[in-house]
Structure formats: structure tokens, C-alpha cells
Amino acid sequence: MMVRRRKNLTLREIAELAGTSKSTVSRVLTNHSSVSPETRARVQKVIEERGYQPNFFARGLAGGPTGLVAVLVPEINSGFYAEVLRGMDDVASKNMAHLLTSIAHGADDLFDLWRSFCREGRADGVVVVAPPRAFFRKGIRKLELPAVLCAARPPEGAQRWQAVDSVTVDNEKGFTALLHHLVQIGCRSFIHVAGPQDVFDGQERRNAFEKFMEAHVNLSGQVIEAGFNPEDGLHAAESYLERSDVVPDAFVCFNDSTAYGVLESLRRRKLEAGRDVMVTGCDDEPAAQSLGLTSLRMPMREMGRECSRLLLERIRVRNREIPPRNIVFGLELQIRSSSLGHRRNRW
Amino acid sequence: MMVRRRKNLTLREIAELAGTSKSTVSRVLTNHSSVSPETRARVQKVIEERGYQPNFFARGLAGGPTGLVAVLVPEINSGFYAEVLRGMDDVASKNMAHLLTSIAHGADDLFDLWRSFCREGRADGVVVVAPPRAFFRKGIRKLELPAVLCAARPPEGAQRWQAVDSVTVDNEKGFTALLHHLVQIGCRSFIHVAGPQDVFDGQERRNAFEKFMEAHVNLSGQVIEAGFNPEDGLHAAESYLERSDVVPDAFVCFNDSTAYGVLESLRRRKLEAGRDVMVTGCDDEPAAQSLGLTSLRMPMREMGRECSRLLLERIRVRNREIPPRNIVFGLELQIRSSSLGHRRNRW
DNA sequence: CTGAAAGCGCTTACAG
DNA sequence: CTGAAAGCGCTTACAG
Known part of the structure; x- marks a missing residue:
């Protein structure tokens, strides 16, 4: 019989069930190295059994990953971004991530959205779909968030953007x-x-x-x-x-x-x-x-999938350096x- | 000259600037009645001047509104949901809300998504787009979250769902x-x-x-x-x-x-x-x-707009009762x- | 009408 | 390798 419950479990409860402390449970959740194999296994077992999912508000507030990926799309062909979204969701959902979708009206709006996501750190990373050139002209002091461009590459002049991953077609x-x-x-x-x-x-x-x-x-x-x-x-x-x-x-x-x-x-x-x-x-x-x-x-859906993959990889390694990548798909x-x-x- | 800052302000800072307490600032933010007009005005001025936006993780964690609206779509015609999303975003973005988009693979997946959103309270409300009948069969004890159905009405038998708003076509x-x-x-x-x-x-x-x-x-x-x-x-x-x-x-x-x-x-x-x-x-x-x-x-985009409107209205009034509404658009x-x-x- | 305080559920130094 | 404790930035009783 299924265990029914109204509310989600908390870290504390998992810790109690596993006979350890909140800190340790948190460490296995965040894949911290310093946990003994035995405790890790014990904790993981409880987590699985109870279908525990960390509260993402608490995580976000405490500075951990939130499991949110922002997608910024300009007003383009709806069939196109719909497929990209689907592709992105395909791999995001398999990695416990959710898509935060925003539709921009014009380059300025797109940039405002970008900046607000960077400032507030709502998401773990951002995918920008088919940004117009004007988007890159505005100076961004620093890329505070892992980012991937879909159907675009940073233009020559945009220094700050050169380090960003991109997914394009040939x-x-x-x-x-x-x-x-x-x-x-x-x-x-x-x-x-x-x-x-x-x-x-x-x-x-x-x-x-x-x-x-x-x-x-x-x-x-x-x-x-x-x-x-x-x-x-x-x-x-x-x-x-x-x-x-x-x-x-x-x-x-x-x-x-x-x-x-x-x-x-x-x-x-x-x-x-x-x-x-x-x-x-x-x-x-x-x-x-x-x-x-x-x-x-x-290959819109495949492009979306690739965007999620690149972004999630960057998120996973945190700040460690990954050289910028450009994935190019063929047009059949x-x-x-x-x-x-x-x-x-x-x- | 614009005030530049890396990080967002916090409630505490706003309170200091306005010469009051966090509690009071929070009250004006949440539109609580019991704040004197003068303090309210003073606080609002500071908020505007500094472009303050509350941290939504903290809000969510503390039980306040998060500004997130979940959209659950099954695998349908991509042109359709793309337009619905756009319509939803049109009015959501004007109300400081963001769309959390999930694409379900089949009725079971759709229901799982629904339940996980309800349990975890990630979003303030949920819009379910064109759910198949099977979606309604699963018992949901109670509607824990404001919800709107897009391009669907709850079937006769589904007791629990009768109270839900819907947007359909004739x-x-x-x-x-x-x-x-x-x-x-x-x-x-x-x-x-x-x-x-x-x-x-x-x-x-x-x-x-x-x-x-x-x-x-x-x-x-x-x-x-x-x-x-x-x-x-x-x-x-x-x-x-x-x-x-x-x-x-x-x-x-x-x-x-x-x-x-x-x-x-x-x-x-x-x-x-x-x-x-x-x-x-x-x-x-x-x-x-x-x-x-x-x-x-x-009228896909209009339907999306209406979904956001209905949902945001329900969210705004909190738990107060609103009778279920069915908005019907014509097919031209x-x-x-x-x-x-x-x-x-x-x- | 207002403020001090507790608490939401995590992460992460810090001390062992 | 592990735990107690502080802190993230809000909301909301509670007491005035």
C-alpha cells in the first residue's frame, strides 16, 4: 500500500529515519564527497522509499541549486519555440529540472528578462532562443549564470558573450x-x-x-x-x-x-x-x-534537447571552467x- | 543616473530606508489592510525608487505567493500550446508572474506533474491544457491549488473537479x-x-x-x-x-x-x-x-490570456470563494x- | 497600526 | 566523516 501524505517530507524527517543529521542528508543530496559509503547508502534508501523531493524554495534561499532552468524566447514562429521547449523539457524533466518560460516582446524586453534572471538568481541557468543582434549590444558586466544560446552565436564584437555555449544549424x-x-x-x-x-x-x-x-x-x-x-x-x-x-x-x-x-x-x-x-x-x-x-x-526538438544538456552540464560542475561549445546540427x-x-x- | 547594484535589495534594507520595520514593509507588499496610509506611501516610494523585487524563494518558503504559475501541457499540436503559452505569458508577465512549463507524456505523467505541483506548492496556481479524460479519473482528495482548465471541462463524474474554472470553445x-x-x-x-x-x-x-x-x-x-x-x-x-x-x-x-x-x-x-x-x-x-x-x-492566444486572468484572480483573493466559471470562445x-x-x- | 520574534526547509562553514 | 549552528529573505501570528 502506498504511503499517503499531504505534505512532503523534510530533510529533518529523512535524517531521523536514517538515523543521522540534516547536514549529512544534505550532503548526500548535493553529492558532497565527504560522506561514508554506508551512511550514504542508508540515506539514499530512505530518500527513495519515501519519494523525498527537496523543497526548492528552501534550496534556492539557502543558495543551492533550484532545479529551475529559464528559457527566454522572443516573439518568433510559434511552431519553432514550441518544439525547442519540448526538446528542452525532454531532458530537463529527466534531470528533475523545470522550465521557467518567458516570452519577450522585442530585444529590450528580452534583455531585461535576462538581467532580472541574472540578478535575482531565480534559475540555475538560462537558455536564450534566437536572440536578435541588439540583445548582445547591451553590456553585461559578467555572466553570472550558466547560459546557452539556441539558434544563435554571439556576434564578433560581443566580448562577454564569447564564453557562452551555443546550439545552431549549418x-x-x-x-x-x-x-x-x-x-x-x-x-x-x-x-x-x-x-x-x-x-x-x-x-x-x-x-x-x-x-x-x-x-x-x-x-x-x-x-x-x-x-x-x-x-x-x-x-x-x-x-x-x-x-x-x-x-x-x-x-x-x-x-x-x-x-x-x-x-x-x-x-x-x-x-x-x-x-x-x-x-x-x-x-x-x-x-x-x-x-x-x-x-x-x-531539428528543433533535438536542438532543445542539446540546449538542456549543455546547460545542465554547466550547472552540475558549478563554477568549474568548461570551454565554450558550439553544437552544430545539419539541415536535411x-x-x-x-x-x-x-x-x-x-x- | 541609474543606481547600479549587483544584488537585489532585501526587505530589511527597504525597511531601514523607509524608517520602519520588516513586518510593515511585508504588509504593504502583501496588501495587508492594517498599514497607515502615510507609512504605506513612504514604503511604496522607497520600493519604487530602488526597484525592489521580493526574493521569491524566501516568499515561497515563508508561505507567501511565489509569482509562479504552472502550465501543464500534454503532447499535443505544438502550434496550439505555443500560442496558449504566449497568451498566458502576455497577462502573467504584466502581473509579475512567471510561467513554469511542463510537458507531460501521457495522462499518467500529466497527473503526476499535477500532484507534485499540488504537494510541493511550487506554484501559486496551475493551468492544465487539454487534459485527456483519464486525467480526471484519478482521485484528487482536494484541490489544494487554484486551477484552470484550458480547452477542457471537467467530465460529469469528476466531483472534485466541478469547482474548477475552464476556458473552452463552442x-x-x-x-x-x-x-x-x-x-x-x-x-x-x-x-x-x-x-x-x-x-x-x-x-x-x-x-x-x-x-x-x-x-x-x-x-x-x-x-x-x-x-x-x-x-x-x-x-x-x-x-x-x-x-x-x-x-x-x-x-x-x-x-x-x-x-x-x-x-x-x-x-x-x-x-x-x-x-x-x-x-x-x-x-x-x-x-x-x-x-x-x-x-x-x-482563438488560442485569447484562451491563454483568459486562463491567466482567471487564475490570477483566484490567486489574488486567496481562499475566498469564487464560483467556478466557464469562459466560452466562439469558433469563427x-x-x-x-x-x-x-x-x-x-x- | 506597528514591531520583535519565530519559523519556513534548506546549505554550508565551523568545530570536532 | 559527522553534527550543531548560523543564515538565506521572507510571512505571520503574537503582543502591544
Whole structure:
């Protein structure tokens, strides 16, 4: 029969049951070395039996680890951060950690959140998801808390941030593979529907596009600025198509969402994606498959998992130095009907 | 010039600055009545000037409010809970509250999370998003924490849960309007691609469908069971179309995701949605528009906001009784090309 | 209306 | 290796 109880046990009670003192129980809890194997085993047995979980307010107050991991996300594609959160929770929950989620409105808000978490020490560590460049400009005197960047790397100038871990994707490799594929099926003229340029992925993808175009003089490439929503893609495509007399061979979009907008714009002009013009996205959201949209798979959940792993490791070793790490995931090309057609080469 | 400081101030310091005692400062913080207007004003001034924020570990430990709101979500459509989270954070952050997010794997896990939050009192309140029926079966002796259900209402039998607030949508009204629209454009035979039946919306939408069919004897309706993912929709449609010799006039899907799968299945058979057969979803995800999918707009963010509002109100009044509330949002019909065609009536 | 004091459940020097 | 004790920063009876 289960032991039922209204309240959690306390350290004191565990100590009594194990015939030792609070201090010792605390030491086994915090993995302190100086506990004899026998006492440790005895205490651990009681802890297991009674399903004891330390009160995290008391822990936090006394200066111990709190089991809280803060996640700061800006207002981005909700499908993206939802998956990152899920990945983070996957490994956090296995390590008795909980996610403290905050959604920022703009770079300033994001920075305020960051600072308040650092000052107050509410969490053991922080993951910042896809921060805009402006986030790094504000000086942070010192990194008081273990931190990991998700889908971003600290920019060159940001001295203080260089020591931070990051989890990113290889945008250049991914976009290069994608462009090669498009060239292979006959595309020669490209429009890159660029994402926000103050965000890491937006910038890297554009760079990859431009680099590819520079390296292939027989191709023509142009960049039009959009954003990250379908509406942004729609507006960008509309205004481009309105003032242009030729349709490019391919629209290479920053992400799936902007590609949706481009598809809409094409539909209005009775142009068929995959036949009259190729269209590609990035992220590989669930809907991309239904739309037959060629895309690059962004391993969001895996990225979230990795963020938690890196952060928890740093938390576990406390202040001991770990050199900064950058984990890079690949973007897997998913070819679908929106880039399957064989358009005749007009060049 | 800003006052810079590494650490937060403490109650004691505020008290000294305001020339009073910790107790009194604490009383103004907790909105206790028995403080003279003058002292209150003096204390509040100091608090504002120094930007004091109480340490929430100390608060939690001492039994005060912690400013933490727990959100428990099962493994559902990530776009859905992402938006709910955002809505919740919108109003929570304005009230100095933070979201403690946990993602459950299955009903048991969800219940375990629930219980652990109740036992440990980590949060001031809990929002449970779209819990499956099984969640309610487990006996909870007493609701120790203010709670709100999102996209669910407690089932009849669950005594203990009747007192809980809930935020839902009017599935019956929404689906009735949708079906009327389909009838109007000539549909007579319907397939409902049903969602999970252990989830509130899944059940209500199916009920609405069946009720409508019973009320209109000239229509034929059939239910096929799916789930909530594109793959579920695909499999359901595939297995139906394989063994059936007639194509229905319309597929009425539980949500957009399952509709994506149905669309895929139709595409494989060279059937065009909106011409050969109508297809509808529910949720109105961003991609639905690009797909030209008729849908019902689920006001996810608004629902999240309302959840926070209800919960924070309960938290604020402490134990004082508030009768249980059920906030019901409407589902707005978005007619798109997947249900625009005029199919000839075969009846 | 106000203050001194106890207590919430931990962690961590400190002394053995 | 172990325990008694101080302290983290609050809230809340309790006594005025």
C-alpha cells in the first residue's frame, strides 16, 4: 500500500529515519564527497522509499541549486519555440529540472528578462532562443549564470558573450545543398526571400545565398527582404512580381512561413509552384509536407534537447571552467513537388 | 543616473530606508489592510525608487505567493500550446508572474506533474491544457491549488473537479455553422475525420457532427477515427478511400493537421479539394490559409490570456470563494477554396 | 497600526 | 566523516 501524505517530507524527517543529521542528508543530496559509503547508502534508501523531493524554495534561499532552468524566447514562429521547449523539457524533466518560460516582446524586453534572471538568481541557468543582434549590444558586466544560446552565436564584437555555449544549424551547408539541387533541375535565376537580418539564421542564410551566387557567375541572384511570417513573404513576393517583368526560376525563402506567402502570391497569378517556378522553404514544418513544399529540416526538438544538456552540464560542475561549445546540427534537404518540375532553361 | 547594484535589495534594507520595520514593509507588499496610509506611501516610494523585487524563494518558503504559475501541457499540436503559452505569458508577465512549463507524456505523467505541483506548492496556481479524460479519473482528495482548465471541462463524474474554472470553445456552434455552410454549397454526404476521443474537443466535435446528422435526415454522415496529426488524417482517409467506392461530398476534419493528411490522400488520387470533394479543418493555423483550407479559427492566444486572468484572480483573493466559471470562445468560420466549389448534387 | 520574534526547509562553514 | 549552528529573505501570528 502506498504511503499517503499531504505534505512532503523534510530533510529533518529523512535524517531521523536514517538515523543521522540534516547536514549529512544534505550532503548526500548535493553529492558532497565527504560522506561514508554506508551512511550514504542508508540515506539514499530512505530518500527513495519515501519519494523525498527537496523543497526548492528552501534550496534556492539557502543558495543551492533550484532545479529551475529559464528559457527566454522572443516573439518568433510559434511552431519553432514550441518544439525547442519540448526538446528542452525532454531532458530537463529527466534531470528533475523545470522550465521557467518567458516570452519577450522585442530585444529590450528580452534583455531585461535576462538581467532580472541574472540578478535575482531565480534559475540555475538560462537558455536564450534566437536572440536578435541588439540583445548582445547591451553590456553585461559578467555572466553570472550558466547560459546557452539556441539558434544563435554571439556576434564578433560581443566580448562577454564569447564564453557562452551555443546550439545552431549549418545554414551555409544546408542552403548550398538546396541551391545545388535547384541548379541541377535547371534553375538559373534566383530570388532569396530573406528573413529578419537582425537574427542569426536570417543573416547566415542570406550570406549563404550571396556566397553561392558569387561563386557561380552563370547564375543570377537577387535578395528581397521579408520577415518570418506568411504575410511578409506575401508582401515581398507581391511587390517583387508587380514591378518585375520576368519570373525567376526559383524563390528561395528564409523559412516555410514566408514560403507560404510566396505560394499564395503565385497562386494569385495562376503560376504553379514546381512547374512555372520553384519554391523552397526552411524548417520543414508539418504543413510543408502537405503543401508539397521543398524544405530544409530544422531539428528543433533535438536542438532543445542539446540546449538542456549543455546547460545542465554547466550547472552540475558549478563554477568549474568548461570551454565554450558550439553544437552544430545539419539541415536535411526534403525535396518535394514545389521543386520537382523541370523548367526549360531560358538562359 | 541609474543606481547600479549587483544584488537585489532585501526587505530589511527597504525597511531601514523607509524608517520602519520588516513586518510593515511585508504588509504593504502583501496588501495587508492594517498599514497607515502615510507609512504605506513612504514604503511604496522607497520600493519604487530602488526597484525592489521580493526574493521569491524566501516568499515561497515563508508561505507567501511565489509569482509562479504552472502550465501543464500534454503532447499535443505544438502550434496550439505555443500560442496558449504566449497568451498566458502576455497577462502573467504584466502581473509579475512567471510561467513554469511542463510537458507531460501521457495522462499518467500529466497527473503526476499535477500532484507534485499540488504537494510541493511550487506554484501559486496551475493551468492544465487539454487534459485527456483519464486525467480526471484519478482521485484528487482536494484541490489544494487554484486551477484552470484550458480547452477542457471537467467530465460529469469528476466531483472534485466541478469547482474548477475552464476556458473552452463552442465546438457545437462552430461545427454547426461549418456544416450549414457545406450543406449550402451542395454537400449531402459527409465523413467526419474524428480527433482523439479521450480529449474534450475531440469528443465535442464528434458529438456536434453526429447531432447535426441526426437532425438532418436527408444527409448522410459517417465518422472515421483518426488522431491529431497529419499522418493520422492520411491513414484514416487512405483506409477509407481504399475500401469505399464513392467519395463523400466533404471531409470534415477534427483539426487542420488531420486535414493536411486528408489533402495529401486526395492528391494521391488526383482529387482536387474544393472541386471534387470539400475539405475542412479546425484551428486555422497559419498554414491553413496558404493551403486554402476552410477552417474554424481557434482563438488560442485569447484562451491563454483568459486562463491567466482567471487564475490570477483566484490567486489574488486567496481562499475566498469564487464560483467556478466557464469562459466560452466562439469558433469563427474561415471559408477558403477547399470548400468553395459547387459540386453537383448526386442525391 | 506597528514591531520583535519565530519559523519556513534548506546549505554550508565551523568545530570536532 | 559527522553534527550543531548560523543564515538565506521572507510571512505571520503574537503582543502591544
